[in-house]
Amino acid sequence: MSSGQTAPDPRSAFAALLTSAGSRVLAAAETAPADPLKAATVLRTESERALAESAGEDGAPGVAPADLAGAALTQARLRARARVKFGTRAERMFFTEPGxxxxxxxxxxxxxxxxxxxxxxxxxxxxxxxxxxxxxxxxxxxxxxxxxxxxxxxxxxxxxxxxxxxxxxxxxxxxxxxxxxxxxxxxxxxxxxxxxxxxxxxxxxxxxxxxxxxxxxxxxxxxxxxxxxxxxxxxxxxxxxxxxxxxxxxxxxxxxxxxxxxxxxxxxxxxxxxxxxxxxxxxxxxAGPGGGPAPTGPPARYLYEPDNAVVRAHLVAEAAEPVEGRLLDPAIAYITSDRLVATPFCRAFEVHEAMPFSLKRLRSSLRRAGAGTVTIKKRGSAVDVDKLLRDLKPSGPESAVVVLTRVGDRPLCLVCSEVTASP
Missing domain, CATH: 3.40.50.150 (Vaccinia Virus protein VP39)
Structure with a gap:
């Protein structure tokens, strides 16, 4: 901004978007070029035309073309981001960045x-x-x-x-x-x-x-x-x-x-x-009236990962009950069970191999499985996931899920695949 210029009033620029001229410029902003400089040029030209044609009308906006163009472009980009939260409603709504x-x-x-x-x-x-x-x-x-x-x-x-x-x-x-x-x-x-x-x-x-x-x-x-x-x-x-x-x-x-x-x-x-x-x-x-802790036990055929809402609500024991599950460790939210049971509260994985954590053993297990796509999950483990993936150098046509956790102070590694139970 050059010396002597004042910053545009965001309320005036927003009020201008609600007029017929503003609606016209906002519509143009929805299809403006992706390049910021090109978009600014196109919208400023459209703003000049729209403001000139609306001059003298009741409610005609008293803003500079550049300010109206900037407000429209910002609004169009906020609407595009808002679709994740608001779906099709976003197309008719207005936003601020913090809002x-x-x-x-x-x-x-x-x-x-x-x-x-x-x-x-x-x-x-x-x-x-x-x-x-x-x-x-x-x-x-x-x-x-x-x-x-x-x-x-x-x-x-x-x-x-x-x-x-x-x-x-x-x-x-x-x-x-x-x-x-x-x-x-x-x-x-x-x-x-x-x-x-x-x-x-x-x-x-x-x-x-x-x-x-x-x-x-x-x-x-x-x-x-x-x-x-x-x-x-x-x-x-x-x-x-x-x-x-x-x-x-x-x-x-x-x-x-x-x-x-x-x-x-x-x-x-x-x-x-x-x-x-x-x-x-x-x-x-x-939470039920009893609310006792879940039992603990060694890895079984299936591993259940409770939804984060379940974990934060301290309802892991309640999630373990319908799958007849037990915890690998009383302080960590992984449930293990011999049964595959449909539950909306957990993702289920079939355990193919359980071992104390060792880079060499894990690399060998993934090589035998032909796993080139590896997803790593962890709870209660201090392992650097990005470094581990680099060190594993997986290759092959199959995929695998590696779960890193601990039982007490003993690191544990599970090689799994995600499964879905029939309702």
Whole structure:
């Protein structure tokens, strides 16, 4: 930027995207050349034309062509990235960079919204405190709830409001600027809160550094008739309130979040819920009344790897029970069994060879198997996976899965292949 120039106002540039001229430039940005310089040239020319043709119209944007072009190009690229989380909805939505980073994947937001709607009933009033670009509020409104979405950032509020309008949900979703900590949670049937876990320096792992802080969020949740709080999947168990039901949620095996429920007849204190992108029904595993530890034993014919949601929820023993399994080591989440049983909570592997870890022995085993494609999994092992793959130098037409773990202080290596049990 040259001396004397002022930085473009992002709110003005975003407001311009909502006009007919902005829509035209945004449409051009969707098909702009991949090369940034070429894209900028094409879009600036289109912006100049669109702004000139809209001059004098009500709501005509008062922005420079370069600013409108930049905003459109940024938005188009954010939409392309957002398809992973939002599917086809992304094509009609608007985003900010930090808003997209923290936004809930829609399959998770939809699942939570259905739980809220089932417990509260259609038309219940829900406050979304710290709504971001609106993914959770959108899901709640789509489920039939009346949502008031609050965020402290003016640009984010404008983006969330535009998303509600573009998705046809503005009749059930009101967005306003405000401080979440100052909202009276007793004025709603339930509150939802997703505290910000990112700063300019990156992801925040300490709950006390969330915004609002963890204590503030927990106070809001406790004063509401019912609540759901979204927390990081790695939140320490000791930071979970005694009265909350904690639910670890994964999508296709990728652990996404911990949802803390209060006041909804929440059931077990710990549960793991697995969502699938293929549209299959959610699978939930809950802590039982006994909750004793799983037995331990040596490697058997099959090895089960529990989903990360199961592991974080401390439900490995519950996952072992239906497969008649036992743990190789009481502190490590690998289950072994003589039976192959279909279970949504674990991936299954057939064990072809079990041995104390040795590079020489493992290389010989893979050579005998003709394994040129090797996947290495580890829990409780300090082995450098990348270095091990280089040292193994696998070759051949077959594939194998190598599991590195330990029993006590003894390193253990299992050579396996993934299998699928019939339901």
């Amino acid at each position: 997209l980073e923290q936004a809930t994947r829609m399959s998770v937001a939809d699942y939570r919204a259905r739980r809220l709607a089932a417990a509260l009933g259609a038309g219940a009033r829900v406050a979304d405190l710290g709504c971001g670009v609106g993914s959770d509020a959108i899901a709640a409104a789509d489920a039939g709830l009346e949502v008031e979405a609050v965020d402290s950032d003016p640009l984010t509020v404008a983006v969330a409001a535009a998303n509600a309008e573009r998705l046809g949900l503005d009749g059930r979703m009101r967005v306003r600027e405000g401080d979440a900590a100052e909202v009276d949670p007793g004025g709603y049937d339930a509150v939802f809160c997703d505290p910000a876990r990112r700063t300019a320096r990156g992801r925040v792992f300490d709950p006390d550094a969330y915004a609002p802080t963890w204590d503030t969020v927990m106070d809001l949740a406790a004063r509401a008739p019912a609540s759901c709080v979204k927390a990081a999947p790695g939140i320490p168990h000791e930071r979970i309130p005694a009265g909350a039901a904690a639910e670890w949620i994964s999508v296709d095996g990728d652990l996404k979040e911990t949802a803390l429920w209060q006041g909804l007849g929440d059931g077990p204190a710990r549960r793991a819920t697995l969502l699938r992108s293929d549209g299959s029904p959610p699978a939930t595993l809950a």
